[in-house]
Amino acid sequence: xxxxxxxxxxxxxxxxxxIKVVASTTVIYDLVREIGRDKVTVDFIARGDQDPHFVEVxxxxxxxxxxxxxxxxxxxxxxxxxxxxxxGSRNNKLKVIDLSTDIDKKxxxxxxxxxxxxxxxxxxNPHYWLDPENAKVMAREIYESLSSESSQDESYFKSxxxxxxxxxxxxxxxxxxxxSKEKGKxxxxxxASWIYFADRYGIKIAGYVEPKPGIAPSPSHNADLVQLIxxxxxxxxxxxxFYSDSAPNQLSQLTGIRVIKVPTAVYGMKxxxxxxxxxxxxxxxxxQNN
Amino acid sequence: MINRLIYLFVIAFxxxxxxxAQSNINPDISLIGTxxxxxxxxxxSPGYGKLNFDTPQMELFVDGYLNPYARGTANxxxxxxxxxxxxxxxxxxxxxxxxxxxxxxxxxxxxxxxxTIHPHAWPFLNRxxxxxxxxxxxxxxxxxxxxxxxxxxxxxxFTNLELGVYKGNFIDSLHNSNYVNRGVNPVFVGRFSTFFPxxxxxxxxxxxxxxYGSYAKSNLIIYNIVPxxxxxxxxxxxxxxxxxxxxxxxxxxxxxxxxEGLLNHRDVSRIVQIGVDRTTAxxxxxxxxxxxxxxxxxxxxxxxxxxxxxxTAGIVGxxxxxxxxxxxxxxxxQGIEGWISYxxxxxxxxxxxxxxxxxxxxxxxxxxxxxxxxxxQFLFSLGPHKAHPF
Numbered sequence: 001x002x003x004x005x006x007x008x009x010x011x012x013x014x015x016x017x018x019i020k021v022v023a024s025t026t027v028i029y030d031l032v033r034e035i036g037r038d039k040v041t042v043d044f045i046a047r048g049d050q051d052p053h054f055v056e057v058x059x060x061x062x063x064x065x066x067x068x069x070x071x072x073x074x075x076x077x078x079x080x081x082x083x084x085x086x087x088g089s090r091n092n093k094l095k096v097i098d099l100s101t102d103i104d105k106k107x108x109x110x111x112x113x114x115x116x117x118x119x120x121x122x123x124x125n126p127h128y129w130l131d132p133e134n135a136k137v138m139a140r141e142i143y144e145s146l147s148s149e150s151s152q153d154e155s156y157f158k159s160x161x162x163x164x165x166x167x168x169x170x171x172x173x174x175x176x177x178x179x180s181k182e183k184g185k186x187x188x189x190x191x192a193s194w195i196y197f198a199d200r201y202g203i204k205i206a207g208y209v210e211p212k213p214g215i216a217p218s219p220s221h222n223a224d225l226v227q228l229i230x231x232x233x234x235x236x237x238x239x240x241x242f243y244s245d246s247a248p249n250q251l252s253q254l255t256g257i258r259v260i261k262v263p264t265a266v267y268g269m270k271x272x273x274x275x276x277x278x279x280x281x282x283x284x285x286x287x288q289n290n
Numbered sequence: 291m292i293n294r295l296i297y298l299f300v301i302a303f304x305x306x307x308x309x310x311a312q313s314n315i316n317p318d319i320s321l322i323g324t325x326x327x328x329x330x331x332x333x334x335s336p337g338y339g340k341l342n343f344d345t346p347q348m349e350l351f352v353d354g355y356l357n358p359y360a361r362g363t364a365n366x367x368x369x370x371x372x373x374x375x376x377x378x379x380x381x382x383x384x385x386x387x388x389x390x391x392x393x394x395x396x397x398x399x400x401x402x403x404x405x406t407i408h409p410h411a412w413p414f415l416n417r418x419x420x421x422x423x424x425x426x427x428x429x430x431x432x433x434x435x436x437x438x439x440x441x442x443x444x445x446x447x448f449t450n451l452e453l454g455v456y457k458g459n460f461i462d463s464l465h466n467s468n469y470v471n472r473g474v475n476p477v478f479v480g481r482f483s484t485f486f487p488x489x490x491x492x493x494x495x496x497x498x499x500x501x502y503g504s505y506a507k508s509n510l511i512i513y514n515i516v517p518x519x520x521x522x523x524x525x526x527x528x529x530x531x532x533x534x535x536x537x538x539x540x541x542x543x544x545x546x547x548x549x550e551g552l553l554n555h556r557d558v559s560r561i562v563q564i565g566v567d568r569t570t571a572x573x574x575x576x577x578x579x580x581x582x583x584x585x586x587x588x589x590x591x592x593x594x595x596x597x598x599x600x601x602t603a604g605i606v607g608x609x610x611x612x613x614x615x616x617x618x619x620x621x622x623x624q625g626i627e628g629w630i631s632y633x634x635x636x637x638x639x640x641x642x643x644x645x646x647x648x649x650x651x652x653x654x655x656x657x658x659x660x661x662x663x664x665x666x667q668f669l670f671s672l673g674p675h676k677a678h679p680f
Contacts, residue, residue, distance in 0.1 A: 051541040057679040058493060059448035059485040067445060081677035087361070090389040090440060115638060115672075215635055216592060242541055244591060 019149050022064050024073035024082055025052050026266035027129045028099065028138065030275045032072065034164040035142045039153050043068075045085070048267030051242045053119070053214070057084045065089035070145055075100035076126035097145045099138045103128045106195050118212030130264060131196035132172050132279055136165055171276050175283050176201070182290060186232045188225065188257065190239030190248060193264065197282075206234050209247050217247035229255045236290045238282075240264045260285045317354025317362070320673030322410045323347070328665040345371055349408065353676075359385040363397075365408075376431065391438040399430045399460075400452050400481045401499040402532040402550040411678060413546065413586040413596055415644040415665055419625050420552050420580025420602035424528065425460055430479070430501075432456040448485040454478070461505045461526070470507040470521055477503025483532075485680065492537045493680060499530035508559035508573060522573055526556035536680065542591040549583030554603070578603030584627075592633045600625035605650055605658065620653020640669040 018041040023029040029044035036042065045061050046052045052074070055061075065071055066089040073079050075098035086096060105124035113120040128134045143161040147154040179201040186206035187198070192213040198205050207228050211221040228234065234257060237248045241261040248259040262282045263269040272278050326344040330337055348368040356362045365377040379395025386392065398406045404418065405425065421429050434456030441449040458477040483497030504523040530552045538544040555577045580602030588594040606623040629644040644665045650658035 049540065054541050055677065056538070057677050058487075059450075059495070059680060060446075060487050060493070063445055063448050066440070080674075084677060084679065087383045090384055090391065092384045092389075119636075244542070 019070065019146060020068045021070045021072065021146075022068040024071070024079045025129075026268070027135075027275055027278070028072045028074070028142075030266045031135065031139050031142055031164075032146075034275075035139055035157055035160045036146055037156075037160055039150065039156060040146065045082075046079075046265070048263060048265040048272070049242055049269070050265075051240075052078055052265070053080075055079070055081045057081055057088070059088065061085050062088035062090075065094060066091050068094060069149060070095045070097060072097050072099055072142065072145070074098075074126050074129065076105065076123040076128075077121050078126035095145070095149070097141065099141050100126065100128065102137050102141060103134055106199065107192075118210070119214030125192065125195050127193035127264070128196045129275075130194060130279075130282075131200045132168060132175065133200065134196060135168060135275055139164055139168075168276070171279070175279060178283050178287050179203070182286060185290065186234050187286075187290070188229065188234050188237045188251075190237065190243050193240060194238065206232050209237065209239070209251070222247060222250060225251055226254050229257050236260055236286065238262060238286065241268060258289050260289050317352050318674045318676075320351045320353075320671065320675060322349040322351070322408075323670045323672070324349075324410060325668045326665055328663055330664075331662040333659045345369075349376065349410065351673075356380060359383060376428075389440055393436040393438070393454075394434075396431070396433045397436075399432050399434075399436070399454060399456065399479050401425075401430050401479050401501055401528065402481075402530050402552070403483075403495065403497060403534055403548070404532075404550060405429050410669055410671075413594060413631065414584060414598050414627055414629055415642055415667055416625075416627055416646050418550070418580075418582040418598075418602075419600040419606050419623055419648075420550075420582065422606050423580060423602045423604040423623075424552055424554055428460075430460050432458065432460050432477075432479075434476070436479075443484070446486055450483050450485075451480070452482075453480045458503055458505075461503065470509050472504050472506045472523070475504045475523075477501060477505075481530075488535070491539045492535065494533070494535045495680060496533045497531075499528070499532070501528040502526070505556065508557070522557075522559075524557040524559065524573070526554065529553045529555075534680070542588070544586075544588040546586045546588075546596075547583070548586075549581065551579065551581035553577065553579040593631065594633075595630040596628070598625075598627040600627070605652070606648065622651045624649045624651075637675060638671050640667075642667040642669070 018039055019036065021032050021036065021040050021042040023032055023042060023044045025046050026044050026048040029042055032040060032042045043064050045064065046055050062085050065085055068091065071086065071094055073082050073096065086094065105128070108124035109120055109122060113122050129138065139161055143157050146157045183202040184204065186204040188207055188209065189205055190209045192208055192210070194205060207225060209217050209225065211218055229251065237251065237257055237259045239245065239248055239259065239261055241263050245259060245261060251257055252259050262285055263272045263278055266272060266274060266278055268278065269281070272281055324347040328342050328344070329339060330342070332338060350366040352364045354362060360380055360382045362380045363377060364375070367374050367376040375396065377395070377397045379393055379397045382392045400406050404412065405421065409417065417427070417429065434454055436452055436454035439451045441451055443449040455476050455478055458472070458475060461477060479499070479501040481497055481499040483495060485493065485495040488494050503526065505526045506524045508522045508524050509519065530550060532550040534546065534548040536544055536546045555575060557573050558576050559573055582598055582600040584596055584598035586594055586596035601622065601624050603622055605621050625646055625648045627644060627646040629642055632641045633639070634641070644667065646663050648661040650660070652658055
């Protein structure tokens, strides 16, 4: 009898054990929280105020993956550091899920990309999470992975997914309304991370402060940008807040253009505690300052 | 002949990589080039105060997964006009009992932390002095097998134990021609290290290392009634301590403080006077060591600067250094090195300006002048580049 009780307790303990998840970025972390809620224990690797292209391979990150069942990543070669973490984790059972699988990818090079083009990602631009419609695709992928890991919780995850998408859809309408007056206007961006956002809201990417993706701003390129800003009447530079703002500030001094530093990850700034907070902040800053 | 074969292999490999460039199963191929110009202020040196040019150096890395469980790596180097295999090994990463990892081949051995990192990735320009004395000019690089265990120390501590057995090539390169070759006699190297976060932005790693083996055989002549030759193994035992602390509040700013030390206990044979006209060799034990510590401060995405202090027993630059120590363990070398580094485009190109000043203390009464060298290094990296480990 005792043995049966112990077995029942063990079995019930196992069935209530949370799925252990690690997300490569805080945006994915937030989406996993939304879908998994209290049936998932989730952690992240890249901090919100950190450039996700460059993350040091720390043994503590390997430990996170060692204890995880699922590792979600953006993919499209954004997290070049992630394979070293996976190898270092020695976790043979770790499921690695690339959330870009169902994304409609943009800027996929139709040429052989080499270093002369800067940091061009060979599988396309990986900054797809900045389009809220893509957050839904990511959420669905997360739901499927969690359901596959714990089929008895499938309906729970589905209910959370529906709830999240319903709230997100309302915000998408609100964001679209706010951004409607910006449609067709030219913007300058710091890094080539905004194509998905720009296409969603119909704004024009007039140029980048970086001469090529990942290449530091140069005086000659800045001089070209001064001409561009004046000729096109560009009013705003939008930049991820982990980049140095010295070149944008120089442009601001020379032309009067406004510089908006925004977080492109959850926890990238104080009070940005969710994906919706992040997009809210980005859109409010653009609307208020342009 | 061997050089020519290696050269042909490299060309063939690159050509093959080019043909199959669109295939995702190709290994990563990258090339690091280094070019040094320097001027020194070493009395008697022909290059004193002049602009000197070193022969450019090259490292060609080929690295990729062999299968779902293992990776293979080769590093072909071109140094001082010679092509050589610096590393070639396979690393079984997963699927083994106790989650151990096994590395086999020729590779940089984990005694301390800096030794396993390729010199192009060091923040400073000059190899630590005690490495040159106790490991040789190429560091502790050997042929062997290494087994690596991750110890169960909770979710905060990453604790690693590495144990390896090696052919002993690195100790052969330090061999004194007066000794008898040590023959087939493996050496052992191990390291125990632990890593843990310190606060939100800091990380600390500390490790202890050890290496044991026979580095030579002494040709002792025992004078009794008749002289008897006695070949005695001369053993060494290195113990080491290392630490690294890095504070990185954001992606582009970091302060690193790192240091290592080594204690050397080993047998030596010394000449002992046993009569008016008779000497014999006697086996003794000596203890000495070396250490370095450096600070590197990355203050912008594109700039860093730092300073390193070095101390080692022995006179750096004497050859063979290890055997010099056998007879004069009273000598020491100290060094101070400073550098400023500029990374115009991430790590694809690096310009480093460094100054090293060496001072010598001689127990043999020979006065050695201090040496100062100023080096301007240009380094470039072609092809995919892995993220740097901590």
